[in-house]
Amino acid sequence: MQTDVLLAVQGLHAGYGETEVLRGVDLEVGYGEIVAVLGSNGVGKSTLNRTISGIERPRAGVIRFDGSAIERESPAAIVARGLIHVPEGRRIFPNLSVRENLDLGSYRRAAARRAQNRDRVFAIFPRLAERQAQRAGTLSGGEQQMLAIGRGLMAEPRLIILDEPSLGLSPRLVEELFALIERIDADGVAVLLVEQNVVQSLEVADRAYILAEGQFVMSGAAAEIGADPELKRAYLGM
Amino acid sequence: MLSPSILVAAIVNGLLTGALYALVALGLTLIYGVLHIINFAHGALLTAAMFAAYFAYRWFGIDPYLAAVVLAPAFFVIGYALQRFIVGPTSHGDDRNMLLVTLGLAVVIENALLFVFRADTRTIDLSYALSGVDLGFAFLPLPRLIGFGVTFVVAFALWLILSATDIGHAIRAVAKEKLGAELVGIDVAHVYAVTFGLGTACVGIAACLLIPSYYVNPSAGNAFVLVAFTVVVLGGMGSVLGALIGGLAIGVVESFSSLFLGESLGQIGIFVLFIVVLLVRPNGLFGAQA
Numbered sequence: 453m454q455t456d457v458l459l460a461v462q463g464l465h466a467g468y469g470e471t472e473v474l475r476g477v478d479l480e481v482g483y484g485e486i487v488a489v490l491g492s493n494g495v496g497k498s499t500l501n502r503t504i505s506g507i508e509r510p511r512a513g514v515i516r517f518d519g520s521a522i523e524r525e526s527p528a529a530i531v532a533r534g535l536i537h538v539p540e541g542r543r544i545f546p547n548l549s550v551r552e553n554l555d556l557g558s559y560r561r562a563a564a565r566r567a568q569n570r571d572r573v574f575a576i577f578p579r580l581a582e583r584q585a586q587r588a589g590t591l592s593g594g595e596q597q598m599l600a601i602g603r604g605l606m607a608e609p610r611l612i613i614l615d616e617p618s619l620g621l622s623p624r625l626v627e628e629l630f631a632l633i634e635r636i637d638a639d640g641v642a643v644l645l646v647e648q649n650v651v652q653s654l655e656v657a658d659r660a661y662i663l664a665e666g667q668f669v670m671s672g673a674a675a676e677i678g679a680d681p682e683l684k685r686a687y688l689g690m
Numbered sequence: 691m692l693s694p695s696i697l698v699a700a701i702v703n704g705l706l707t708g709a710l711y712a713l714v715a716l717g718l719t720l721i722y723g724v725l726h727i728i729n730f731a732h733g734a735l736l737t738a739a740m741f742a743a744y745f746a747y748r749w750f751g752i753d754p755y756l757a758a759v760v761l762a763p764a765f766f767v768i769g770y771a772l773q774r775f776i777v778g779p780t781s782h783g784d785d786r787n788m789l790l791v792t793l794g795l796a797v798v799i800e801n802a803l804l805f806v807f808r809a810d811t812r813t814i815d816l817s818y819a820l821s822g823v824d825l826g827f828a829f830l831p832l833p834r835l836i837g838f839g840v841t842f843v844v845a846f847a848l849w850l851i852l853s854a855t856d857i858g859h860a861i862r863a864v865a866k867e868k869l870g871a872e873l874v875g876i877d878v879a880h881v882y883a884v885t886f887g888l889g890t891a892c893v894g895i896a897a898c899l900l901i902p903s904y905y906v907n908p909s910a911g912n913a914f915v916l917v918a919f920t921v922v923v924l925g926g927m928g929s930v931l932g933a934l935i936g937g938l939a940i941g942v943v944e945s946f947s948s949l950f951l952g953e954s955l956g957q958i959g960i961f962v963l964f965i966v967v968l969l970v971r972p973n974g975l976f977g978a979q980a
Contacts, residue, residue: 505873507869507872507873526877527872527873527875528872528875528876528877531873531874531875532875536873537873538873539869539870539873542870543867543869543870543873544867544870545862545863545866545867545870545871546866546867547862547865547866548859548862548863552859555856555859556856556859556860556863556871556874556876557874559856559859559860559874559875559876560874560875560876561875563856603874607874607875
């Protein structure tokens with residue numbers, strides 16, 4: 453096994469009931485790398501994320517994070533290792549204040565540096581600082597997305613999974629989001645970016661995988677995939 | 691026509707009784723707000739706690755108010771263990787199963803108490819049970835004054851836990867957004883058990899406040915929990931403030947209906963109110979807030 457691989461997924465099978473959603477997925481994310489997973493709706497992107505973060509149990513396969521097998525660990529144990537999943541649909545705590553939401557981001561990890569990390573998040577998202585006492589449920593969609601990412605950063609992630617972060621954002625906010633992803637990566641955090649926004653994802657990513665019907669049909673340097681019109685037409689509907 | 695002083699006395703008495711309903715309802719509403727189930731074992735656990743307080747006094751001469759200091763943590767542990775090792779694992783994540791398991795627990799606990807202690811009704815006589823504060827128009831028995839005060843202390847403590855501690859934030863997070871909570875590393879099974887423990891600690895304390903002025907037998911707790919259900923619905927399922935205010939309001943309603951309809955029909959007012967709330971404001975006074 454390579455030593456520069458932070459997350460390694462091998463032969464992963466997962467599903468619900470009779471349906472097999474992932475049929476043998478292999479994926480690697482290196483230290484500090486940005487990797488994009490692309491694919492249309494319903495090909496298993498969210499199941500892949502949920503299996504990596506321990507919400508779903510795989511039927512077969514191995515998931516190694518920083519050298520340790522984690523596919524049988526609880527979500528809490530996986531968070532403690534520094535693998536943070538910012539889920540699709542934000543999943544912020546609507547009944548808690550913005551600040552309480554952020555503080556819970558360090559419930560399992562980096563609690564000792566909570567105040568510093570909160571200041572860091574506020575520096576990235578000044579909007580959240582302004583609204584720190586407000587109930588999170590009353591934030592706009594874009595602000596909720598900032599809060600979800602900010603909450604993820606509170607745990608000092610080594611790898612952050614961003615699941616459809618651009619969904620429902622205005623074009624201007626999408627620009628900001630992709631700039632932010634590069635900024636997070638520049639701090640040494642590896643990013644697994646799961647997106648439908650193909651063009652911009654390929655611009656920021658080092659490498660990309662294309663998922664179709666539960667299997668990766670293509671993987672490689674993001675620039676190469678972006679340059680292949682055939683591929684984009686066949687799997688990404690462009 | 692009734693004189694104002696009788697009405698005031700009825701209100702004051704109602705508030706004192708209502709505080710105890712509120713305390714039982716606090717535990718119930720907390721568990722409902724987070725686990726989204728009605729804990730049918732709440733009454734049986736209250737009965738068990740009343741027996742514990744009774745025997746602490748009878749066998750060891752421990753004053754019930756002193757016993758509360760021990761029974762609160764003891765019942766926290768009992769509640770935690772019940773959820774963590776029985777209710778949680780047997781329900782396999784399905785809320786309906788959880789509901790049925792608590793019902794089963796209630797049957798087991800009540801019958802165990804019946805088997806060991808028989809159906810006898812027991813009371814304790816405290817030297818100060820009949821002393822109190824005489825306001826002229828109303829006499830306030832000491833045990834019920836203490837009960838009133840302790841309820842507010844417990845409600846304040848719960849509010850403090852929920853609003854100012856990490857575990858409290860985690861409890862509120864799990865109540866509304868379970869997946870989000872798991873993804874920040876909150877152990878949901880642990881939070882469920884802590885919540886169940888806190889709810890059960892409330893009946894542990896309530897039992898100590900009740901035993902100086904009420905009796906205990908193997909079904910004694912049910913009468914209070916039945917009223918507490920009404921309080922929870924009135925206050926809004928899952929609302930701590932609602933349980934407190936709802937409990938006091940129900941106490942006053944009960945007191946008024948005994949005044950006008952006679953002692954034996956006192957509780958009829960509670961259930962009329964229950965039906966009216968369900969018709970007019972089904973989410974309760976403070977509904978949809980955790």
